[in-house]
Amino acid sequence: MEPMDTPSNDPTDERAARQEWRHAHDRTSDLQAAGNPTDPTMVPPVATADAEPAGTQAAPPAASTATPAAAQPTERIAKSMTEHPAHVPNPSDLVLAIRGLRVAFSGNEILHGVDIDAPRGAVVALVGPSGCGKTTLLRSINRLTELAPTASINGEIQLDGQNVYDRGTDLNLLRRRIGMVFQQPNPFPMTIFDNVAFAMREQAKTRPSRSSLMPAVQDVLQRAGLWDEVKDNLDRNALSLSGGQQQRLCIARTLAANPEVILMDEPCSALDPRSTARIEELIIQLAGSLTVVIVTHNLAQAKRIGDYAAYLLNGDVIEQGLARKVFEDPDQQSTRDFVSGMFG
Amino acid sequence: MIAISAFMLIVIGAIAIFVFYTGWPSFSANGLSWFGTGDQPLDVQLGNSFLGDPETGEPSTVLNAWPAILGTLLTTGGALLLSFPFALLGAIFIAELAPKRLAAILDPIVTILAATPSVIYGLFAILVLAPRIERNLIPQEQAEQLSAVVTLTGANVLLGILVLSLMIAPLMIAIFADALRAVPIKWKEGAIALGCDEWRMTRRVSLRAIRPALVAGTTLAMGRAVGEAIALSMATGSIGFVPNPLDGYFFFLEPVRTMASSIVDYSEGFESPELKANLFAFGVILLITTAALTIGAKIASRSAERRLGGGQ
Numbered sequence: 001m002e003p004m005d006t007p008s009n010d011p012t013d014e015r016a017a018r019q020e021w022r023h024a025h026d027r028t029s030d031l032q033a034a035g036n037p038t039d040p041t042m043v044p045p046v047a048t049a050d051a052e053p054a055g056t057q058a059a060p061p062a063a064s065t066a067t068p069a070a071a072q073p074t075e076r077i078a079k080s081m082t083e084h085p086a087h088v089p090n091p092s093d094l095v096l097a098i099r100g101l102r103v104a105f106s107g108n109e110i111l112h113g114v115d116i117d118a119p120r121g122a123v124v125a126l127v128g129p130s131g132c133g134k135t136t137l138l139r140s141i142n143r144l145t146e147l148a149p150t151a152s153i154n155g156e157i158q159l160d161g162q163n164v165y166d167r168g169t170d171l172n173l174l175r176r177r178i179g180m181v182f183q184q185p186n187p188f189p190m191t192i193f194d195n196v197a198f199a200m201r202e203q204a205k206t207r208p209s210r211s212s213l214m215p216a217v218q219d220v221l222q223r224a225g226l227w228d229e230v231k232d233n234l235d236r237n238a239l240s241l242s243g244g245q246q247q248r249l250c251i252a253r254t255l256a257a258n259p260e261v262i263l264m265d266e267p268c269s270a271l272d273p274r275s276t277a278r279i280e281e282l283i284i285q286l287a288g289s290l291t292v293v294i295v296t297h298n299l300a301q302a303k304r305i306g307d308y309a310a311y312l313l314n315g316d317v318i319e320q321g322l323a324r325k326v327f328e329d330p331d332q333q334s335t336r337d338f339v340s341g342m343f344g
Numbered sequence: 345m346i347a348i349s350a351f352m353l354i355v356i357g358a359i360a361i362f363v364f365y366t367g368w369p370s371f372s373a374n375g376l377s378w379f380g381t382g383d384q385p386l387d388v389q390l391g392n393s394f395l396g397d398p399e400t401g402e403p404s405t406v407l408n409a410w411p412a413i414l415g416t417l418l419t420t421g422g423a424l425l426l427s428f429p430f431a432l433l434g435a436i437f438i439a440e441l442a443p444k445r446l447a448a449i450l451d452p453i454v455t456i457l458a459a460t461p462s463v464i465y466g467l468f469a470i471l472v473l474a475p476r477i478e479r480n481l482i483p484q485e486q487a488e489q490l491s492a493v494v495t496l497t498g499a500n501v502l503l504g505i506l507v508l509s510l511m512i513a514p515l516m517i518a519i520f521a522d523a524l525r526a527v528p529i530k531w532k533e534g535a536i537a538l539g540c541d542e543w544r545m546t547r548r549v550s551l552r553a554i555r556p557a558l559v560a561g562t563t564l565a566m567g568r569a570v571g572e573a574i575a576l577s578m579a580t581g582s583i584g585f586v587p588n589p590l591d592g593y594f595f596f597l598e599p600v601r602t603m604a605s606s607i608v609d610y611s612e613g614f615e616s617p618e619l620k621a622n623l624f625a626f627g628v629i630l631l632i633t634t635a636a637l638t639i640g641a642k643i644a645s646r647s648a649e650r651r652l653g654g655g656q
């Protein structure tokens with residue numbers, strides 16, 4: 001058995017592994033290149049750019065121009081910056097900022113003004129009891145909620161400073177930038193190759209040949225940790241894969257659209273522990289090069305993979321911040337009850 | 345259950361044996377030339393098998409059925425080609441694009457159209473469509489030029505194709521739309537979440553998922569078209585003529601007589617054993633064709649399901 005298959009129960013191992021990986025991939029320069037074109041390249045994340053709102057660090061002069069329209073982090077997140085470990089993504093560089101999000105179905109309000117921050121390259125875990133609105137929140141980010149005709153949505157969700165609910169938003173482009181992995185693995189009823197190539201073909205102007213797609217297909221399947229298992233069988237029906245393989249295929253399919261953010265709604269709830277461990281590993285590896293917002297019922301999992309966490313209760317964010325803080329030393333009694341109930 | 349199935353099998357088997365037995369003399373008398381083109385027009389041959397050979401007065405079983413086979417092929421093939429794209433678009437419209445309220449109105453209309461007796465379609469064709477085709481599509485002078493060979497009226501191959509299309513399109517729409525609605529929402533949302541708009545989602549995911557239903561629905565429609573007798577008897581002009589491709593545009597304005605309408609058209613002459621054998625021989629071909637279609641469709645949709653995983 002590969003070491004990758006064994007879930008590590010020691011969270012510090014995971015952290016170390018992630019830190020190592022991130023160093024190897026030089027996340028900082030990647031992100032600088034992508035998000036902050038005006039910035040000098042090699043600034044380490046903690047000192048980067050718009051740390052200003054936290055008020056704890058001197059902001060370099062170029063900072064305010066770095067991400068001009070970016071939202072200010074919420075107070076709680078900003079506070080947590082003081083105890084912000086070096087390897088955790090910078091809380092002031094927000095790729096997603098949800099502000100005052102209200103969602104109602106047929107007048108019945110499910111989310112009552114939710115504020116959530118997703119720092120670039122982080123894993124943000126959303127936890128909370130069943131029915132508190134986690135799925136609704138997640139689906140509002142890539143605007144799937146509005147597929148239900150009874151839904152009414154208010155508030156702002158900024159992606160790189162741009163409100164996704166702005167009138168002129170190109171929905172298809174938005175959904176390519178914000179990918180989604182569903183609770184039930186949902187590969188399309190076609191071959192493995194066609195599943196992965198789906199988004200690429202969708203985005204191509206002219207129909208690309210199979211051989212021209214192959215390198216990219218291989219790349220995302222490798223990133224999703226599925227390549228070795230399927231490389232001889234790319235023309236197999238995707239539905240003949242196991243549940244865990246299907247979910248990794250769905251992750252690969254999402255990666256193929258080259259998103260900046262991936263939303264995951266309890267991606268492991270239909271999977272066995274071994275498959276779950278593989279997906280967790282995968283999420284840890286993906287973080288850094290992109291941002292993951294994950295809903296999970298499994299607090300141990302949220303703790304293992306989350307950099308940040310938010311606790312939702314009945315449509316309100318009760319507490320959010322560094323995952324370690326939320327899970328180990330929460331400020332709110334309600335969070336403490338929830339967390340201790342789940343762990344103890 | 346087993347008793348009912350056994351009973352049904354026995355009934356079907358009995359019918360098949362009866363049809364084969366009655367039609368057999370026609371095949372044995374004509375051999376392979378049964379399927380060929382004859383020296384005499386189909387209608388003359390059928391008339392002779394009723395009245396006897398005009399010269400000798402002997403009973404005649406001569407039958408070269410190609411004109412009727414061609415009539416069935418032309419009308420069925422034409423109707424499938426014409427109605428499939430419309431049916432697919434119609435199903436997509438009803439199942440995916442139409443607002444709920446409109447779909448709720450269209451749904452029963454489609455069902456009613458699919459269940460309408462074919463004789464109604466035949467009447468519609470002959471009373472409403474035929475005069476218009478005759479007036480607008482058949483230029484008088486050319487019709488006169490051809491009149492030595494065949495009389496062109498509004499009832500012809502084209503009308504046969506039109507009336508069959510009208511009959512089978514609702515059937516296909518109903519089957520396709522049901523299948524589209526049964527495509528799991530998780531696949532549709534999966535495609536939308538990848539940045540597909542609704543139309544591309546339908547094309548790339550839903551149509552792929554419903555391939556078995558496309559095969560099954562088309563086969564069912566083909567079966568109905570092949571076996572249609574009354575409406576085509578009214579709409580095709582019912583003349584055992586072989587349309588000449590060299591006539592170009594007029595090819596579709598020439599009359600035919602299909603196998604199934606030959607049976608109804610001549611059914612009054614069953615007292616002649618020779619005509620009866622000839623007509624039942626058509627029945628044998630129809631029976632074999634529809635059985636083959638049904639089994640073929642089962643196999644095709646099974647294998648489509650296996651390849652595309654619609655079933656899992």
Ligand SMILES: Nc1ncnc2c1ncn2[C@@H]1O[C@H](COP(=O)(O)OP(=O)(O)OP(=O)(O)O)[C@@H](O)[C@H]1O
Binds near residue numbers: 110129130135136137
């Ligand atoms: N399309 C909809 N129409 C009406 N009500 C809805 C719709 N989607 C969600 N809801 C309601 O919103 C509430 C929150 O649902 P949601 O699925 O967001 O909860 P959740 O936190 O994801 O729960 P779980 O942990 O069980 O998945 C529920 O009461 C649900 O009934």
Ligand SMILES: [Mg+2]
Binds near residue numbers: 134135136265
């Ligand atoms: Mg949920």
